[in-house]
Amino acid sequence: MPAVLVGLLQGLLVLQLAGLRSPTATAQVGESTQVRQDAVLSRKVGAGERVVLTVSTTSLADISIYEITGEREEEELFRAGGTPRTAKVFTSVVQVSYPLASLSGTEFLVRIQHRKPGIATVSYQPGTQDEAMSRLRRGQNLERNRGTAHVQQGFYSMPLYQLVPGTVVELEVEEGHGPVALFKVKDYLEVREERASLASRCRPDRCVDVASGRRRLELFVQDYDDLYLVATGPVRFRYRVVATPEVLNYISSCT
Amino acid sequence: MGRLTRRQVLKVAGGTALALATGGAARPLLGWAVAQEPTRPLLPAPSRRVAIVGGGISGAMCARTLRKIAPDLEVVLVERNPTYVSGPSHVDYLVGLEDVRRITVGYDGLARDGVKVLRAAATAIRPAERRVLTPVGFVEYNALLVATGLVPAAQEIRQLLENQTLAPHAWTWPGTRELRRAVEGFRGGTFVITVPPPPYKCPPGPYEVACLVEEYWRRKGVRAEVVILDANDRPQPPLLAELWRRVLADRGIVYKPSFKVVELDPTTRTLISDRGERQRFDLASVIPPQRAPLFVEEAGLGAPFIPVDPATFRSRAHEAVYAVGDVAAVPYTKSAFTAFLQGRNAAYAIARALGKEPGEPEAIFNQCWPFVSSSEAMLVEVAWTKEGRPMAERNRTAGPSRDHVRARKGWEYGILRAAYG
Numbered sequence: 063m064p065a066v067l068v069g070l071l072q073g074l075l076v077l078q079l080a081g082l083r084s085p086t087a088t089a090q091v092g093e094s095t096q097v098r099q100d101a102v103l104s105r106k107v108g109a110g111e112r113v114v115l116t117v118s119t120t121s122l123a124d125i126s127i128y129e130i131t132g133e134r135e136e137e138e139l140f141r142a143g144g145t146p147r148t149a150k151v152f153t154s155v156v157q158v159s160y161p162l163a164s165l166s167g168t169e170f171l172v173r174i175q176h177r178k179p180g181i182a183t184v185s186y187q188p189g190t191q192d193e194a195m196s197r198l199r200r201g202q203n204l205e206r207n208r209g210t211a212h213v214q215q216g217f218y219s220m221p222l223y224q225l226v227p228g229t230v231v232e233l234e235v236e237e238g239h240g241p242v243a244l245f246k247v248k249d250y251l252e253v254r255e256e257r258a259s260l261a262s263r264c265r266p267d268r269c270v271d272v273a274s275g276r277r278r279l280e281l282f283v284q285d286y287d288d289l290y291l292v293a294t295g296p297v298r299f300r301y302r303v304v305a306t307p308e309v310l311n312y313i314s315s316c317t
Numbered sequence: 318m319g320r321l322t323r324r325q326v327l328k329v330a331g332g333t334a335l336a337l338a339t340g341g342a343a344r345p346l347l348g349w350a351v352a353q354e355p356t357r358p359l360l361p362a363p364s365r366r367v368a369i370v371g372g373g374i375s376g377a378m379c380a381r382t383l384r385k386i387a388p389d390l391e392v393v394l395v396e397r398n399p400t401y402v403s404g405p406s407h408v409d410y411l412v413g414l415e416d417v418r419r420i421t422v423g424y425d426g427l428a429r430d431g432v433k434v435l436r437a438a439a440t441a442i443r444p445a446e447r448r449v450l451t452p453v454g455f456v457e458y459n460a461l462l463v464a465t466g467l468v469p470a471a472q473e474i475r476q477l478l479e480n481q482t483l484a485p486h487a488w489t490w491p492g493t494r495e496l497r498r499a500v501e502g503f504r505g506g507t508f509v510i511t512v513p514p515p516p517y518k519c520p521p522g523p524y525e526v527a528c529l530v531e532e533y534w535r536r537k538g539v540r541a542e543v544v545i546l547d548a549n550d551r552p553q554p555p556l557l558a559e560l561w562r563r564v565l566a567d568r569g570i571v572y573k574p575s576f577k578v579v580e581l582d583p584t585t586r587t588l589i590s591d592r593g594e595r596q597r598f599d600l601a602s603v604i605p606p607q608r609a610p611l612f613v614e615e616a617g618l619g620a621p622f623i624p625v626d627p628a629t630f631r632s633r634a635h636e637a638v639y640a641v642g643d644v645a646a647v648p649y650t651k652s653a654f655t656a657f658l659q660g661r662n663a664a665y666a667i668a669r670a671l672g673k674e675p676g677e678p679e680a681i682f683n684q685c686w687p688f689v690s691s692s693e694a695m696l697v698e699v700a701w702t703k704e705g706r707p708m709a710e711r712n713r714t715a716g717p718s719r720d721h722v723r724a725r726k727g728w729e730y731g732i733l734r735a736a737y738g
Contacts, residue, residue, distance in 0.1 A: 110709075131551075131562065147575045148550040165555060199706075221591065223514070227624070227646070247579055247591060251475070285621055288514060288577070290591075311627065311705070312646055 094185035102141050102173045103184065109167040112194050114187040117172070118157040121180025122212055125152045126173040127160060140171055154218065156298070158209040163191050198307045203230075208302040210236070213295035219254065222289040228308030229283040231301065233270050238297035241271035244281055250290035260294055270299070286312075359435060359454040365390050365671050368449050368458035370439045372396030372424060374404070374653050375642035376464030377736040378660030379667075384430045386675040387668040393456055394427060395449055397438035401737070404518075405653045405729050407487040408525045411497050412533040414691055420729075426738020439465070442616035444635040460667045462630075463623060463640040464660065467518060467607035470621075474605055475580035483583055484603035487526060488518065499600055500530055505540045506599030509588060511578045512547040513606045516622075518643045518651040520553040521687035521697070523604055524561055527570050528689050543570045546588060546596055548577035554650070556714050557687065557697050564689045564717070578603060609644045622646035627705025629666035630659060639663050648705040650683040657732045658682070677703075682711070686725035694721035
């Protein structure tokens with residue numbers, strides 16, 4: 063499967079925890095479980111599998127996902143709380159859903175770091191890449207990933223990489239006013255570097271802003287440009303990345 | 318006097334090699350020529366004419382195939398350059414593994430096959446009028462194949478466009494020559510090559526360059542640190558990721574994944590990522606994102622690539638327009654290997670659309686033999702159904718071998734002969 067397809071099919075990392083010996087112990091996959099303390103969990107994904115992880119918390123957490131590649135230092139860094147370059151990081155989330163797929167079989171580590179005391183519920187949904195592709199071929203949409211973030215204050219950003227034409231990005235404010243934007247790299251850098259304000263770069267097709275009457279938006283991606291989800295707190299918002307059948311015309315372009 | 322349009326502002330910088338008078342008046346202004354929409358047809362009105370814009374591998378192969386399967390169709394190739402330098406050999410040439418004469422082909426063979434070769438730059442396409450415009454006139458068509466390849470979009474990386482001499486790359490022929498000079502003259506330090514997010518043409522290319530220059534300098538006794546900044550989270554293509562990691566590690570090449578370069582700082586000779594990370598360099602090769610030429614986008618055919626039916630290569634926007642090779646938005650790898658086959662297959666679809674019954678071509682597949690050194694290459698093979706669906710069961714990879722180098726060169730010389738005669 064091409065990398066973009068693997069990325070496309072990534073979604074929920076399903077972690078089954080057989081038993082957690084200590085707050086930072088690595089545990090093998092078991093049943094769906096609840097985690098009260100910070101933890102690093104592991105899940106093996108077989109060749110061709112697409113295992114969807116959902117982590118929901120009663121408070122707020124940072125969820126990081128790392129695919130073990132044989133780089134021992136990176137793995138140790140991750141287990142120790144650091145962030146290797148290739149780790150996927152979801153900060154300040156109430157919930158995140160992210161599918162993991164592998165061409166040849168691999169192991170993922172998932173780290174849950176509570177920002178506030180709470181209970182994180184980790185569950186998984188097994189599946190395969192073939193099933194996901196078949197769904198698209200039947201003309202159905204396929205959820206790639208989703209999350210709910212709660213930004214209490216300050217600047218927040220998260221990249222959305224590996225987008226292809228035919229992808230839809232949904233954004234909705236649940237609490238607070240926004241704005242929350244989907245920027246291409248040029249606007250993202252200008253806002254991050256404080257050369258422009260978030261509000262000044264907001265356009266109706268790229269921003270939700272309750273004050274302007276836009277609580278929700280659906281962006282239909284027509285190119286391969288990365289997007290950056292940008293917000294300033296306080297705001298709680300939900301995002302969702304969905305592949306439509308149209309992506310089938312494009313996703314192997316990177317094989 | 319011809320009509321003046323805002324779009325028709327062209328820079329005329331001496332030596333276009335076109336001796337024919339324009340069909341409208343041209344008026345030089347501050348070194349720029351404001352050209353009018355050409356009013357002169359370069360050829361008589363067509364009855365069954367296929368115009369092909371771009372004489373690279375896919376365009377040439379389409380032209381030659383059309384002459385073979387539908388000899389009564391008129392085939393016109395619009396190409397601005399007198400020769401084509403084989404794309405797959407850019408990396409070979411970079412480190413002196415290939416002689417430019419062996420990898421350069423002309424268009425005489427196509428002309429002998431009955432293809433009308435117009436040496437002119439396509440400046441616009443008018444799909445509604447079925448015309449291709451050039452500075453000296455227009456060509457009307459019954460079917461058009463766009464095979465222009467891609468252009469680097471240096472403007473998408475801050476400060477790269479105005480500082481490209483600091484960071485040449487081998488994804489264009491002039492860039493390849495420039496990078497070769499820089500490689501030959503390098504006296505040591507940190508060399509950084511960047512990999513853009515996909516899709517880009519020749520996925521293994523950047524890693525090949527890294528391996529080849531590392532070997533080149535090591536043999537010359539030049540102390541160089543070779544660094545790859547990769548926007549992707551793993552080496553490309555993904556099927557070779559594991560093999561690439563081992564190869565790069567064995568050679569001491571520093572590999573930094575998830576480092577997407579968004580800026581070049583010429584003052585400090587630093588590359589900066591979207592996360593704000595910095596990497597200093599003494600010599601860099603920044604491969605920018607790639608897209609269709611602007612005149613293709615302005616024709617309403619699509620951007621950054623032309624969406625087409627993966628089986629027929631027919632444009633989803635205009636029924637008389639087809640697109641193949643790197644410029645097409647198709648599920649196939651952006652490689653010379655599939656470009657050659659796409660050109661061939663598009664010929665069948667075009668011939669059928671123009672009333673012929675040419676039979677069915679084989680489905681597209683891809684083979685790549687990425688260099689890991691001057692004497693060894695790996696292998697990756699993938700395939701698709703005729704409708705463009707990936708056939709995972711046909712995926713194949715193999716580690717470094719001298720046999721793969723021989724296979725690579727044999728294939729390349731073979732397709733040059735097949736496409737150009």
